[in-house]
Amino acid sequence: MYVKFDFNALCKKVLDEKLKEHGLKYRLLNFGEVEFYEPLTQEQHNLFKKNLEDYGIEIIESQKTALVQKIKDAIVELVFSDEIIPVKASIYISEKLNHSYGYLSNLFSEVAYTSIENFIILQKIEHAKALIIRNKQSLTEIAHKLNYSSVAHLSTQFKNTTGITPSQFQKIIGRRRRVQSMVINPKMQYE
Amino acid sequence: MNKEFLNVIVADSDDNTLIFFKNILKELKISVKVQCFSNGKNLMEYLNNDDAVVPEIVFINYAIPGKTSMECLEDITSNSKFKNMVTAIFSEPIPENEIEDIFVKGAHIFMKKQDCFDKLKKVLTEVITINWQYHTSGLNKDNLILKV
Numbered sequence: 001m002y003v004k005f006d007f008n009a010l011c012k013k014v015l016d017e018k019l020k021e022h023g024l025k026y027r028l029l030n031f032g033e034v035e036f037y038e039p040l041t042q043e044q045h046n047l048f049k050k051n052l053e054d055y056g057i058e059i060i061e062s063q064k065t066a067l068v069q070k071i072k073d074a075i076v077e078l079v080f081s082d083e084i085i086p087v088k089a090s091i092y093i094s095e096k097l098n099h100s101y102g103y104l105s106n107l108f109s110e111v112a113y114t115s116i117e118n119f120i121i122l123q124k125i126e127h128a129k130a131l132i133i134r135n136k137q138s139l140t141e142i143a144h145k146l147n148y149s150s151v152a153h154l155s156t157q158f159k160n161t162t163g164i165t166p167s168q169f170q171k172i173i174g175r176r177r178r179v180q181s182m183v184i185n186p187k188m189q190y191e
Numbered sequence: 192m193n194k195e196f197l198n199v200i201v202a203d204s205d206d207n208t209l210i211f212f213k214n215i216l217k218e219l220k221i222s223v224k225v226q227c228f229s230n231g232k233n234l235m236e237y238l239n240n241d242d243a244v245v246p247e248i249v250f251i252n253y254a255i256p257g258k259t260s261m262e263c264l265e266d267i268t269s270n271s272k273f274k275n276m277v278t279a280i281f282s283e284p285i286p287e288n289e290i291e292d293i294f295v296k297g298a299h300i301f302m303k304k305q306d307c308f309d310k311l312k313k314v315l316t317e318v319i320t321i322n323w324q325y326h327t328s329g330l331n332k333d334n335l336i337l338k339v
Contacts, residue, residue: 039195072328113221113323122324129334163301163338168291172336175295183269 014055022048068111070097071104072119079123084147089120125161128154132170139166196222197322198246202234202263203227204256208304212250215312221323230257235266238273245276248322250302253282253293261296268297277322277332290338299335314339 012028019026022044025037040048049059074096078085085092093116094101108116124146131142143154158166201212209227216223226246228234234251235258237243249267251260260280267273279300280293290301300318305311317339325332 112327113320119324119328122321122330126330126334130331133334162336164336169336172291172294173334175291176297179295 011057015052015057018048018051018055022051024048064107064111067097067099067104068108071108071116072112075116075120075123079120079127079146089116121157121161125158128158128166129169132166133173135170196224197248197319197326198226198244199223199319200226200228200234200238200246200249202229202231202250202255203252204229205252208252211308211311212315215308215315216319218312219316219319221319223319231255231259231263232257234258235263238267239270245273247275247326248277248279248319250279250281252304253280253285261293264293264296264298275326275332277325277335279318294336299332300337300339302339 011032015032015034016028019028019034024040024044027035027037029035045062049062052059071093074093075089078089078092087095090101090105094104097104105116108114108119112119114122128142128146131137131145132139137145139151139154143151146154148154148157155166158164158169162169164172199216201209203209203212206229209229213225213227216225226237228237231251234249234255238245238249251263253260255263264278264280267276267278277299278297279302280298281302281304283304293301302314302318305314318337321335321337324330325335
Protein backbone atom coordinates (compact mmCIF):
# COMPACT_ATOMS: atom_id res chain seq x y z
CA MET A 1 0.00 0.00 0.00
CA TYR A 2 1.21 3.46 -0.76
CA VAL A 3 0.02 6.61 0.88
CA LYS A 4 0.20 10.19 -0.23
CA PHE A 5 0.67 12.95 2.32
CA ASP A 6 -0.76 16.40 2.27
CA PHE A 7 1.90 17.87 4.52
CA ASN A 8 0.15 21.16 4.96
CA ALA A 9 -3.10 19.58 6.10
CA LEU A 10 -1.24 17.07 8.24
CA CYS A 11 0.80 19.67 10.09
CA LYS A 12 -2.17 21.91 10.55
CA LYS A 13 -4.15 19.04 12.03
CA VAL A 14 -1.36 18.11 14.45
CA LEU A 15 -0.93 21.72 15.49
CA ASP A 16 -4.66 22.13 15.92
CA GLU A 17 -4.92 19.04 18.12
CA LYS A 18 -1.92 19.96 20.22
CA LEU A 19 -3.16 23.50 20.79
CA LYS A 20 -6.52 22.13 21.90
CA GLU A 21 -4.80 19.58 24.15
CA HIS A 22 -2.92 22.37 25.90
CA GLY A 23 -6.13 24.30 26.43
CA LEU A 24 -4.86 27.36 24.58
CA LYS A 25 -7.17 29.89 22.95
CA TYR A 26 -5.86 30.43 19.47
CA ARG A 27 -6.52 31.03 15.81
CA LEU A 28 -4.55 29.33 13.04
CA LEU A 29 -3.41 31.67 10.31
CA ASN A 30 -1.71 30.76 7.07
CA PHE A 31 2.00 29.97 6.67
CA GLY A 32 2.31 28.29 10.05
CA GLU A 33 1.35 31.32 12.05
CA VAL A 34 -0.63 30.93 15.26
CA GLU A 35 -2.32 33.83 16.96
CA PHE A 36 -3.07 33.50 20.68
CA TYR A 37 -6.00 35.33 22.20
CA GLU A 38 -4.25 35.46 25.53
CA PRO A 39 -0.49 35.65 25.99
CA LEU A 40 1.18 32.37 26.97
CA THR A 41 2.95 32.16 30.28
CA GLN A 42 6.59 31.09 30.12
CA GLU A 43 5.55 27.70 31.52
CA GLN A 44 2.81 27.17 28.92
CA HIS A 45 5.25 28.23 26.22
CA ASN A 46 7.92 25.78 27.38
CA LEU A 47 5.49 22.88 27.73
CA PHE A 48 3.98 23.52 24.32
CA LYS A 49 7.38 23.87 22.72
CA LYS A 50 8.60 20.59 24.24
CA ASN A 51 5.48 18.74 23.15
CA LEU A 52 5.79 19.98 19.57
CA GLU A 53 9.41 18.89 19.35
CA ASP A 54 8.23 15.23 19.33
CA TYR A 55 6.50 15.96 16.03
CA GLY A 56 9.43 17.79 14.53
CA ILE A 57 7.64 21.10 14.84
CA GLU A 58 9.77 23.97 15.98
CA ILE A 59 8.64 27.37 17.24
CA ILE A 60 10.32 29.92 15.00
CA GLU A 61 9.17 33.05 16.77
CA SER A 62 11.48 32.42 19.68
CA GLN A 63 14.37 32.00 17.25
CA LYS A 64 13.56 35.39 15.79
CA THR A 65 13.37 36.84 19.26
CA ALA A 66 16.65 35.18 20.15
CA LEU A 67 18.36 36.69 17.11
CA VAL A 68 16.97 40.13 17.95
CA GLN A 69 18.32 39.70 21.47
CA LYS A 70 21.73 38.93 19.98
CA ILE A 71 21.53 42.13 17.93
CA LYS A 72 20.68 44.08 21.07
CA ASP A 73 23.58 42.49 22.92
CA ALA A 74 25.96 43.39 20.08
CA ILE A 75 24.71 46.99 20.15
CA VAL A 76 25.17 47.27 23.92
CA GLU A 77 28.68 45.84 23.55
CA LEU A 78 29.42 48.33 20.80
CA VAL A 79 28.08 51.34 22.68
CA PHE A 80 29.43 50.48 26.13
CA SER A 81 32.85 49.31 24.96
CA ASP A 82 35.74 51.20 26.56
CA GLU A 83 37.54 51.41 23.27
CA ILE A 84 36.13 53.06 20.20
CA ILE A 85 35.37 50.31 17.68
CA PRO A 86 36.64 51.60 14.35
CA VAL A 87 33.99 50.04 12.09
CA LYS A 88 30.50 51.17 11.18
CA ALA A 89 27.79 49.74 13.42
CA SER A 90 26.09 48.00 10.47
CA ILE A 91 29.29 46.16 9.54
CA TYR A 92 30.05 45.31 13.17
CA ILE A 93 26.58 43.82 13.72
CA SER A 94 26.34 41.89 10.46
CA GLU A 95 29.85 40.40 10.89
CA LYS A 96 29.20 39.51 14.49
CA LEU A 97 25.92 37.71 13.72
CA ASN A 98 26.91 36.40 10.33
CA HIS A 99 23.80 37.64 8.52
CA SER A 100 23.31 40.42 6.01
CA TYR A 101 22.55 43.79 7.56
CA GLY A 102 19.41 44.13 5.46
CA TYR A 103 17.98 40.92 6.87
CA LEU A 104 18.89 41.81 10.47
CA SER A 105 17.59 45.33 10.09
CA ASN A 106 14.16 44.18 8.84
CA LEU A 107 13.88 41.49 11.46
CA PHE A 108 14.83 43.93 14.22
CA SER A 109 12.22 46.50 13.20
CA GLU A 110 9.56 43.81 13.06
CA VAL A 111 10.28 42.37 16.50
CA ALA A 112 11.60 45.33 18.49
CA TYR A 113 9.21 48.00 17.10
CA THR A 114 12.11 50.35 16.42
CA SER A 115 14.98 50.45 13.94
CA ILE A 116 18.52 49.34 14.75
CA GLU A 117 19.63 52.94 14.16
CA ASN A 118 17.16 54.31 16.72
CA PHE A 119 18.07 51.60 19.19
CA ILE A 120 21.75 52.52 18.89
CA ILE A 121 20.90 56.19 19.54
CA LEU A 122 18.77 55.21 22.55
CA GLN A 123 21.61 53.12 23.99
CA LYS A 124 24.16 55.87 23.37
CA ILE A 125 21.98 58.42 25.14
CA GLU A 126 21.45 55.95 28.01
CA HIS A 127 25.20 55.59 28.28
CA ALA A 128 25.59 59.38 28.21
CA LYS A 129 23.02 59.66 31.03
CA ALA A 130 24.88 57.12 33.15
CA LEU A 131 28.15 59.01 32.62
CA ILE A 132 26.52 62.37 33.38
CA ILE A 133 25.12 60.96 36.64
CA ARG A 134 28.52 59.61 37.63
CA ASN A 135 29.71 63.20 37.31
CA LYS A 136 33.33 62.34 36.72
CA GLN A 137 33.69 63.50 33.14
CA SER A 138 32.88 66.72 31.35
CA LEU A 139 30.33 66.72 28.55
CA THR A 140 33.20 67.18 26.09
CA GLU A 141 34.85 64.03 27.41
CA ILE A 142 31.56 62.14 27.31
CA ALA A 143 30.93 63.25 23.72
CA HIS A 144 34.40 62.04 22.73
CA LYS A 145 34.01 58.73 24.57
CA LEU A 146 30.72 58.04 22.80
CA ASN A 147 32.22 58.88 19.43
CA TYR A 148 30.27 62.10 18.79
CA SER A 149 32.01 64.64 16.58
CA SER A 150 31.30 67.44 19.09
CA VAL A 151 29.46 68.36 22.29
CA ALA A 152 26.88 70.11 20.13
CA HIS A 153 26.20 66.87 18.25
CA LEU A 154 25.71 64.95 21.52
CA SER A 155 23.51 67.71 22.98
CA THR A 156 21.31 67.82 19.89
CA GLN A 157 20.84 64.06 19.84
CA PHE A 158 20.22 64.07 23.61
CA LYS A 159 17.55 66.73 23.24
CA ASN A 160 15.93 64.98 20.26
CA THR A 161 15.75 61.72 22.21
CA THR A 162 14.69 62.97 25.64
CA GLY A 163 13.17 66.42 24.99
CA ILE A 164 15.59 68.04 27.45
CA THR A 165 19.24 69.13 27.34
CA PRO A 166 22.05 67.23 29.12
CA SER A 167 22.38 70.06 31.67
CA GLN A 168 18.64 70.01 32.41
CA PHE A 169 18.94 66.26 32.91
CA GLN A 170 21.85 66.75 35.29
CA LYS A 171 19.90 69.37 37.25
CA ILE A 172 16.77 67.20 37.60
CA ILE A 173 18.76 64.16 38.77
CA GLY A 174 20.69 66.34 41.24
CA ARG A 175 17.50 67.84 42.69
CA ARG A 176 15.89 64.38 42.89
CA ARG A 177 18.84 63.09 44.90
CA ARG A 178 18.62 66.01 47.32
CA VAL A 179 14.88 65.40 47.78
CA GLN A 180 15.49 61.69 48.38
CA SER A 181 18.25 62.31 50.91
CA MET A 182 15.94 64.70 52.76
CA VAL A 183 13.29 61.98 52.94
CA ILE A 184 15.84 59.52 54.31
CA ASN A 185 17.49 62.04 56.62
CA PRO A 186 15.10 64.92 57.38
CA LYS A 187 17.73 66.74 59.44
CA MET A 188 19.72 67.48 56.32
CA GLN A 189 17.41 70.25 55.22
CA TYR A 190 18.47 72.33 58.23
CA GLU A 191 22.15 71.80 57.76
CA MET B 192 12.74 39.61 28.09
CA ASN B 193 9.64 38.45 26.25
CA LYS B 194 6.58 40.60 26.47
CA GLU B 195 3.34 40.31 24.58
CA PHE B 196 1.70 43.58 25.51
CA LEU B 197 1.84 46.58 27.82
CA ASN B 198 -0.69 47.27 30.55
CA VAL B 199 -1.60 50.94 30.49
CA ILE B 200 -3.73 53.07 32.80
CA VAL B 201 -5.07 56.49 31.83
CA ALA B 202 -6.50 58.85 34.46
CA ASP B 203 -8.45 61.94 33.40
CA SER B 204 -11.78 63.45 34.45
CA ASP B 205 -12.66 64.21 30.83
CA ASP B 206 -14.41 61.31 29.10
CA ASN B 207 -13.51 62.57 25.65
CA THR B 208 -9.80 62.52 26.48
CA LEU B 209 -10.11 58.95 27.77
CA ILE B 210 -11.83 57.88 24.55
CA PHE B 211 -9.14 59.65 22.53
CA PHE B 212 -6.40 57.79 24.39
CA LYS B 213 -8.16 54.44 24.13
CA ASN B 214 -8.77 54.74 20.39
CA ILE B 215 -5.19 55.71 19.69
CA LEU B 216 -3.65 53.05 21.93
CA LYS B 217 -5.74 50.41 20.15
CA GLU B 218 -4.27 51.43 16.81
CA LEU B 219 -0.62 51.07 17.79
CA LYS B 220 1.54 48.19 16.56
CA ILE B 221 2.54 47.38 20.13
CA SER B 222 -0.37 45.64 21.86
CA VAL B 223 -1.73 47.59 24.79
CA LYS B 224 -4.37 46.79 27.41
CA VAL B 225 -5.98 49.98 28.66
CA GLN B 226 -7.81 50.77 31.88
CA CYS B 227 -9.26 54.18 32.69
CA PHE B 228 -9.97 56.16 35.87
CA SER B 229 -11.73 59.48 36.19
CA ASN B 230 -10.11 60.77 39.37
CA GLY B 231 -6.91 60.50 41.37
CA LYS B 232 -8.53 58.94 44.41
CA ASN B 233 -10.01 56.00 42.49
CA LEU B 234 -6.75 55.54 40.60
CA MET B 235 -4.69 55.23 43.79
CA GLU B 236 -7.26 53.03 45.50
CA TYR B 237 -7.06 50.65 42.56
CA LEU B 238 -3.24 50.71 42.37
CA ASN B 239 -2.81 50.20 46.13
CA ASN B 240 -5.08 47.17 46.04
CA ASP B 241 -3.01 44.00 46.51
CA ASP B 242 -4.81 42.22 43.66
CA ALA B 243 -4.23 44.97 41.12
CA VAL B 244 -1.94 44.29 38.18
CA VAL B 245 0.73 46.99 38.32
CA PRO B 246 0.71 48.46 34.82
CA GLU B 247 3.88 49.17 32.86
CA ILE B 248 2.78 52.76 32.41
CA VAL B 249 0.26 55.13 33.95
CA PHE B 250 -0.81 58.43 32.34
CA ILE B 251 -2.19 61.01 34.78
CA ASN B 252 -3.67 64.38 33.93
CA TYR B 253 -1.72 67.06 35.83
CA ALA B 254 -5.03 68.69 36.88
CA ILE B 255 -6.84 65.50 37.90
CA PRO B 256 -9.49 65.95 40.61
CA GLY B 257 -10.04 63.73 43.67
CA LYS B 258 -6.43 63.48 44.66
CA THR B 259 -3.90 65.78 42.97
CA SER B 260 -1.50 64.32 40.43
CA MET B 261 1.44 65.35 42.62
CA GLU B 262 -0.04 63.51 45.62
CA CYS B 263 -0.52 60.44 43.41
CA LEU B 264 3.10 60.80 42.29
CA GLU B 265 4.33 60.97 45.90
CA ASP B 266 2.40 57.79 46.78
CA ILE B 267 3.79 56.06 43.70
CA THR B 268 7.43 57.01 44.26
CA SER B 269 7.33 56.10 47.95
CA ASN B 270 5.99 52.58 47.33
CA SER B 271 8.51 50.03 46.04
CA LYS B 272 5.63 48.05 44.50
CA PHE B 273 5.68 50.60 41.67
CA LYS B 274 9.40 50.51 41.00
CA ASN B 275 8.91 49.02 37.54
CA MET B 276 6.05 51.32 36.59
CA VAL B 277 6.58 54.36 34.40
CA THR B 278 4.62 57.48 35.35
CA ALA B 279 3.63 59.97 32.69
CA ILE B 280 2.00 63.32 33.52
CA PHE B 281 0.15 65.14 30.75
CA SER B 282 -1.04 68.71 30.88
CA GLU B 283 -2.05 71.88 29.11
CA PRO B 284 1.02 74.11 28.58
CA ILE B 285 2.64 74.97 31.95
CA PRO B 286 5.86 76.88 32.81
CA GLU B 287 9.21 75.11 32.40
CA ASN B 288 10.03 75.27 36.13
CA GLU B 289 6.79 73.44 36.93
CA ILE B 290 7.70 70.72 34.44
CA GLU B 291 11.09 70.42 36.11
CA ASP B 292 9.39 70.04 39.51
CA ILE B 293 7.21 67.25 38.12
CA PHE B 294 10.35 65.36 37.04
CA VAL B 295 12.04 66.03 40.38
CA LYS B 296 9.03 64.54 42.16
CA GLY B 297 9.61 61.32 40.24
CA ALA B 298 7.61 61.46 37.00
CA HIS B 299 9.39 59.83 34.07
CA ILE B 300 7.49 61.48 31.27
CA PHE B 301 5.91 64.87 30.77
CA MET B 302 3.55 65.11 27.84
CA LYS B 303 1.97 68.27 26.53
CA LYS B 304 -1.72 67.55 26.09
CA GLN B 305 -2.56 67.45 22.41
CA ASP B 306 -6.12 68.19 21.34
CA CYS B 307 -5.66 67.02 17.78
CA PHE B 308 -5.98 63.27 17.19
CA ASP B 309 -2.98 63.00 14.85
CA LYS B 310 -0.68 64.96 17.14
CA LEU B 311 -1.71 62.94 20.18
CA LYS B 312 -1.19 59.77 18.18
CA LYS B 313 2.34 60.83 17.23
CA VAL B 314 3.24 61.65 20.84
CA LEU B 315 1.66 58.49 22.27
CA THR B 316 3.40 56.32 19.68
CA GLU B 317 6.71 57.81 20.77
CA VAL B 318 5.97 57.33 24.46
CA ILE B 319 4.77 53.73 24.09
CA THR B 320 7.67 52.78 21.81
CA ILE B 321 10.23 54.19 24.24
CA ASN B 322 8.49 52.37 27.08
CA TRP B 323 8.56 49.16 25.16
CA GLN B 324 12.34 49.51 24.81
CA TYR B 325 12.75 50.22 28.54
CA HIS B 326 10.63 47.25 29.51
CA THR B 327 12.09 44.75 27.02
CA SER B 328 15.76 45.77 26.92
CA GLY B 329 16.57 46.10 30.60
CA LEU B 330 17.23 49.83 30.46
CA ASN B 331 17.47 51.72 33.75
CA LYS B 332 14.04 53.22 34.29
CA ASP B 333 15.39 55.60 36.95
CA ASN B 334 17.17 57.44 34.15
CA LEU B 335 14.08 57.74 31.99
CA ILE B 336 13.20 61.40 31.65
CA LEU B 337 11.23 62.26 28.54
CA LYS B 338 9.52 65.48 27.61
CA VAL B 339 7.28 65.36 24.55
